[in-house]
Amino acid sequence: MPLNNTNIVSGAQTKFGALKGISLREMFAEAVDKATADAGIPKEDIQAAFIGTFIPEMLVHQGHTAPLLLDFAGLKGIPATRHEAACASGATALRAGIMAIESGLYDTVLVAGAEKMTSVSTNKVTEALAAAADDDFESAVGLTFPGVFGMAAVAHMDKYGTTEEDMARVAVKAHKNGAKNPLAQFQKEITLEKAMTPRYIAWPLKLFDCSPISDGAAALVLTSNEKAKEYTDLPVKIVGTGQASASMNLCDRDQLASFEASVKASRAAYEMAGLSPKDMDFAVVHDCFTIAEIIASEDIGFFEPGTGAKAVEDGITAMDGDKPINPMGGLKAVGHPVGATGVKQAVVIYRELIGDAGANQIPKHDVGLMHNFGGTGATCVVNIMRRSDA
Amino acid sequence: MPLNNTNIVSGAQTKFGALKGISLREMFAEAVDKATADAGIPKEDIQAAFIGTFIPEMLVHQGHTAPLLLDFAGLKGIPATRHEAACASGATALRAGIMAIESGLYDTVLVAGAEKMTSVSTNKVTEALAAAADDDFESAVGLTFPGVFGMAAVAHMDKYGTTEEDMARVAVKAHKNGAKNPLAQFQKEITLEKAMTPRYIAWPLKLFDCSPISDGAAALVLTSNEKAKEYTDLPVKIVGTGQASASMNLCDRDQLASFEASVKASRAAYEMAGLSPKDMDFAVVHDCFTIAEIIASEDIGFFEPGTGAKAVEDGITAMDGDKPINPMGGLKAVGHPVGATGVKQAVVIYRELIGDAGANQIPKHDVGLMHNFGGTGATCVVNIMRRSDA
Numbered sequence: 001m002p003l004n005n006t007n008i009v010s011g012a013q014t015k016f017g018a019l020k021g022i023s024l025r026e027m028f029a030e031a032v033d034k035a036t037a038d039a040g041i042p043k044e045d046i047q048a049a050f051i052g053t054f055i056p057e058m059l060v061h062q063g064h065t066a067p068l069l070l071d072f073a074g075l076k077g078i079p080a081t082r083h084e085a086a087c088a089s090g091a092t093a094l095r096a097g098i099m100a101i102e103s104g105l106y107d108t109v110l111v112a113g114a115e116k117m118t119s120v121s122t123n124k125v126t127e128a129l130a131a132a133a134d135d136d137f138e139s140a141v142g143l144t145f146p147g148v149f150g151m152a153a154v155a156h157m158d159k160y161g162t163t164e165e166d167m168a169r170v171a172v173k174a175h176k177n178g179a180k181n182p183l184a185q186f187q188k189e190i191t192l193e194k195a196m197t198p199r200y201i202a203w204p205l206k207l208f209d210c211s212p213i214s215d216g217a218a219a220l221v222l223t224s225n226e227k228a229k230e231y232t233d234l235p236v237k238i239v240g241t242g243q244a245s246a247s248m249n250l251c252d253r254d255q256l257a258s259f260e261a262s263v264k265a266s267r268a269a270y271e272m273a274g275l276s277p278k279d280m281d282f283a284v285v286h287d288c289f290t291i292a293e294i295i296a297s298e299d300i301g302f303f304e305p306g307t308g309a310k311a312v313e314d315g316i317t318a319m320d321g322d323k324p325i326n327p328m329g330g331l332k333a334v335g336h337p338v339g340a341t342g343v344k345q346a347v348v349i350y351r352e353l354i355g356d357a358g359a360n361q362i363p364k365h366d367v368g369l370m371h372n373f374g375g376t377g378a379t380c381v382v383n384i385m386r387r388s389d390a
Numbered sequence: 391m392p393l394n395n396t397n398i399v400s401g402a403q404t405k406f407g408a409l410k411g412i413s414l415r416e417m418f419a420e421a422v423d424k425a426t427a428d429a430g431i432p433k434e435d436i437q438a439a440f441i442g443t444f445i446p447e448m449l450v451h452q453g454h455t456a457p458l459l460l461d462f463a464g465l466k467g468i469p470a471t472r473h474e475a476a477c478a479s480g481a482t483a484l485r486a487g488i489m490a491i492e493s494g495l496y497d498t499v500l501v502a503g504a505e506k507m508t509s510v511s512t513n514k515v516t517e518a519l520a521a522a523a524d525d526d527f528e529s530a531v532g533l534t535f536p537g538v539f540g541m542a543a544v545a546h547m548d549k550y551g552t553t554e555e556d557m558a559r560v561a562v563k564a565h566k567n568g569a570k571n572p573l574a575q576f577q578k579e580i581t582l583e584k585a586m587t588p589r590y591i592a593w594p595l596k597l598f599d600c601s602p603i604s605d606g607a608a609a610l611v612l613t614s615n616e617k618a619k620e621y622t623d624l625p626v627k628i629v630g631t632g633q634a635s636a637s638m639n640l641c642d643r644d645q646l647a648s649f650e651a652s653v654k655a656s657r658a659a660y661e662m663a664g665l666s667p668k669d670m671d672f673a674v675v676h677d678c679f680t681i682a683e684i685i686a687s688e689d690i691g692f693f694e695p696g697t698g699a700k701a702v703e704d705g706i707t708a709m710d711g712d713k714p715i716n717p718m719g720g721l722k723a724v725g726h727p728v729g730a731t732g733v734k735q736a737v738v739i740y741r742e743l744i745g746d747a748g749a750n751q752i753p754k755h756d757v758g759l760m761h762n763f764g765g766t767g768a769t770c771v772v773n774i775m776r777r778s779d780a
Binding site: 057 | 444482492769
């Protein structure tokens with residue numbers, strides 16, 4: 001049965017990038033202000049908050065982030081909880097917000113995410129990110145995230161003949177879309193030749209196959225059907241949600257050319273929404289690495305396994321293609337402040353659906369899917385959203 | 391309107407203590423096994439999991455704990471999210487479980503919490519715990535948690551004339567109850583004279599005013615009314631839940647002799663349940679320090695402000711008193727593995743309510759209240775539970 005009471009009535013993000021001189025709490029407050037007061041939603045209407053942060057403990061020595069951030073954003077007092085699932089932290093906060101509305105406990109809630117990553121060294125960030133994999137069995141022996149997705153790339157290349165050039169094309173598309181997006185970390189197109197620059201990070205992944213280290217925050221306001229009318233004539237309905245887990249360690253997986261949590265979460269979301277991949281106008285998927293976008297586009301059922309790379313080459317996933325993917329630039333070009341990412345993905349869907357995506361607006365935008373992925377793929381959340389008049 | 395569809399049908403904890411040679415995932419699996427398979431609830435029935443851990447990133451270099459722990463506990467695949475609110479992490483996971491059931495998205499869910507704290511030095515634990523306070527403004531200048539609650543004690547002493555002996559009596563009661571509890575870290579009674587041993591940790595708090603550093607895990611199974619009958623003839627209903635926040639930093643508080651988040655959260659829970667303090671048979675409150683129990687007993691409305699210490703002295707909060715508080719020993723005697731604590735509190739309420747508390751069974755046990763408190767009191771969760779036949 002489709003969800004029938006959860007509406008997005010506002011969504012905003014800060015600029016993503018290396019935001020020198022802006023702290024975690026300041027970025028968070030900026031995103032909240034944009035999504036509430038600036039959007040005509042009084043902060044007094046927010047009854048509870050669900051917040052995604054991945055690892056502020058190691059990046060800025062701060063736990064218990066929910067009440068801290070909320071206070072600084074002018075929302076002190078209301079229930080506020082932090083949700084963490086590595087790179088899927090933002091989407092798990094969103095799911096908590098959905099359940100809060102659907103349960104009837106709250107009418108109007110804030111869902112927000114933030115991460116401050118550039119205040120420590122790259123080595124420290126790499127160490128922090130490694131905590132998202134199985135520390136006892138894999139991270140501790142040296143497996144970092146470029147290594148994990150390098151292995152996924154090798155598996156996909158081996159099974160389907162995917163090439164380094166196929167992956168580079170994902171980067172070219174991401175930068176093309178990001179170049180139009182004033183909130184993106186990289187607002188510059190790159191050529192296929194540049195994307196193929198052989199500066200390997202973890203073979204076969206090169207520099208341009210990797211999303212960057214970023215600061216940023218994003219926020220959404222969710223509300224019930226009854227309240228939605230007070231805020232906008234054009235709410236976006238969340239009609240399906242799915243979440244699934246897989247083993248943390250890769251050694252327990254059947255394969256690396258597909259992520260089982262993505263397959264399960266998307267099937268659960270489609271089933272709840274009563275929709276199928278062909279009903280989706282576009283998707284925002286978790287392209288932490290270029291190969292991750294290719295695999296995700298197959299796992300969510302947009303393309304048959306092994307055909308995701310061809311879809312990119314044929315322009316099907318471009319902004320003007322039949323199935324645009326990451327039309328505003330994805331993690332690759334917009335940046336990946338980990339806790340913010342899942343919320344930002346929902347903001348992108350919201351803006352595209354209501355026709356507010358500016359130069360990144362895609363032509364057909366009634367129904368969209370977001371796919372947010374944590375760690376080695378041990379968590380995946382998929383949400384399906386439809387414009388209320390569609 | 392009282393909650394009307396959330397039932398606890400099972401609850402269990404591991405022994406708490408310095409559990410040498412047992413890892414985070416092993417403790418977690420033990421608690422889950424006890425609350426599911428050992429209680430006659432097939433693991434296959436669990437549809438989603440909500441997990442409280444505070445700071446495994448700094449204690450065991452492990453983030454993304456939900457899928458990791460779930461996999462090891464034999465529950466791989468289902469949606470699993472980690473919830474963090476410092477020492478209230480467990481109770482925020484429980485609230486997420488409540489909303490999951492009340493939303494109708496799931497029928498049967500696991501709520502669990504765990505923390506492994508004794509694998510690093512005490513200094514490292516102190517540093518990790520300090521991340522639960524405001525790092526930019528207070529922790530970084532040296533305010534640790536004994537300091538925070540030392541200040542609360544001074545405020546309460548100043549305002550109400552509370553004495554060090556008053557606080558010591560809370561420790562004596564905790565150890566008396568804990569001595570009967572085979573799962574407690576400290577199973578030994580202490581005299582008032584011993585509790586008054588002048589080994590100050592942060593004046594006026596002495597060693598016996600402080601809860602210990604602990605390892606441990608706890609788990610609950612929640613289910614809908616319809617499913618509850620399949621598992622037990624005597625489910626416990628969660629009839630009210632409240633959560634509130636306050637400023638993280640103490641400098642923004644009006645006072646330290648009461649915690650506003652506790653007052654707000656308990657009033658919200660009473661209102662939802664349609665009950666008042668006089669309807670409560672007993673409470674499990676967050677006694678991270680002895681003064682915290684005295685203040686909590688006032689904040690939840692059991693006693694007028696300033697009279698909590700007298701209630702202890704008069705035996706009102708003893709196991710055989712009119713309003714037993716922490717009848718199994720509290721954080722002080724049972725231990726405080728941070729992420730597990732809020733879940734363990736609910737396990738204690740569940741066991742007392744169904745008459746399964748062994749030597750710690752209190753005589754009147756129809757309705758109980760749990761109070762779980764995070765950090766400097768920036769988060770508080772209060773839940774009210776009633777035995778289904780009461």
